[in-house]
Amino acid sequence: MMEVMQGVYKISGIWDQADLGANVYLLALGGGFTLVDAGYRNKYRQILKRIYRLGFTPTRIHHIIVTHHHPDHVGGLAALKGLTGAKVIAHKLDAPYIDGRMPQAGPSRPGWLKRRSGIFSDMLATPPCPVDIEVEDGNELPVAGGIKIIHTPGHTPGSICIYLKQERLVFTGDILARRLGVKLPSMVFTADVQQEISSIRKLAELDFETACFGHGFPLRKDAGKIVAKFANKLKVPRQALNPKP
Numbered sequence: 001m002m003e004v005m006q007g008v009y010k011i012s013g014i015w016d017q018a019d020l021g022a023n024v025y026l027l028a029l030g031g032g033f034t035l036v037d038a039g040y041r042n043k044y045r046q047i048l049k050r051i052y053r054l055g056f057t058p059t060r061i062h063h064i065i066v067t068h069h070h071p072d073h074v075g076g077l078a079a080l081k082g083l084t085g086a087k088v089i090a091h092k093l094d095a096p097y098i099d100g101r102m103p104q105a106g107p108s109r110p111g112w113l114k115r116r117s118g119i120f121s122d123m124l125a126t127p128p129c130p131v132d133i134e135v136e137d138g139n140e141l142p143v144a145g146g147i148k149i150i151h152t153p154g155h156t157p158g159s160i161c162i163y164l165k166q167e168r169l170v171f172t173g174d175i176l177a178r179r180l181g182v183k184l185p186s187m188v189f190t191a192d193v194q195q196e197i198s199s200i201r202k203l204a205e206l207d208f209e210t211a212c213f214g215h216g217f218p219l220r221k222d223a224g225k226i227v228a229k230f231a232n233k234l235k236v237p238r239q240a241l242n243p244k245p
């Protein structure tokens with residue numbers, strides 16, 4: 001666990017970053033508690049335990065914001081909502097995949113999943129969960145002291161970044177990842193790379209100092225500048241241009 005800044009905690013492990021699936025963040029801001037993303041299906045107990053360990057009571061979590069519908073971000077959502085009574089916030093284009101109206105879209109290269117299905121099928125199973133607040137680009141919500149929703153499609157149609165202007169902080173979900181530097185996330189799970197690049201450029205226009213990613217450690221200094229520099233150089237990766245197997 002890690003305190004990213006005052007009132008913002010990365011719940012996932014320090015060394016084993018992927019221990020919950022995607023990173024899960026707890027925001028103790030604006031007089032309430034908010035989670036960003038919910039990890040894999042079988043990780044919710046660990047998430048609750050870590051929230052207790054930080055000295056917080058999970059039933060005080062009022063909102064869970066979902067950056068996008070992938071199983072490593074929403075697997076534990078139904079359980080966490082059930083146990084905390086939190087309201088779920090997600091973009092209206094990803095909501096149908098979260099609440100079960102649409103089946104979870106598989107990776108863009110099904111062969112990839114087939115080779116791994118033994119280990120992954122259980123983790124990838126996502127119990128559907130109702131979305132209480134469907135959001136769109138530019139929506140401002142009185143959650144965690146005030147957030148703005150930035151619609152950043154590409155990785156999934158309804159991917160969002162969450163912007164806390166006062167804290168100069170963004171949560172990028174999976175439109176960017178951090179692995180020895182800022183990177184595009186896994187192409188295998190990205191629906192539309194061209195659109196994702198436009199979304200990264202849109203994100204780069206915001207004024208922020210700190211970025212929290214779905215995967216990898218937060219950038220706590222000059223994140224806006226680093227993302228802008230990365231956005232400037234971005235080209236569609238060759239692997240994404242190859243015909244899909």
Ligand SMILES: [Zn+2]
Binds near residue numbers: 022070215
């Ligand atoms: Zn992810």
Ligand SMILES: [Zn+2]
Binds near residue numbers: 070155174
């Ligand atoms: Zn994802």
